[in-house]
Amino acid sequence: MAMEIEEKMGIKIQSNPPESKLTQLGVRTWPKWGCPPSKFPWTYSAKETCYLLKGKVKVYPDGHNEFVEFGAGDLVEFPKGMSCTWDVSETVDKHYNFE
Template identity: 90%
Template sequence: MTTEKLGIKITNNPPESKLSELGVRSWPKWGCPPSKFPWTYSAKETCYLLKGKVKVYPDGSNEAVEFGAGDMVVFPKGMSCTWDVSETVDKHYLFE
């Protein structure tokens, strides 16, 4: 199931067939410990979380978008936000 909130799209537990189709397992990996930092997307990013728990606050919004391990998340190009990582993140990512 895919939901969209504040411009961020989240797919909960996409099937392995979908991950294979996209080649997710061969995408580069990135991780970080619990922390809070600002980020701006210079390109559209699709990522798949292997582990972790995150709340993202898009600039100008008091609302957060939450996601975690097993979620595929798409951030639009040009979005500025603050990442609030509560559990260490390990993810595959792809910039388009």
């Protein structure tokens, strides 16, 4: 079965990846980060891959009126150099890794 990876404005999202994929990436050993509902700008100085344990987020990449939405159970990849605004609607808890 092919893994469904959606790419929108450079952000890649894989919903509910299998535990085998998370193990392969070492996700459970990555550091954790969380934040309450809030809105803030962010620029990625390196490629980041993150896995949301909980929460719901809309990310608005700079220069776009559209947003990318993801939440608990999603594996998300942000390209190096992307500037965007995070709009957190539900408290986030995630594992993350910078390359």
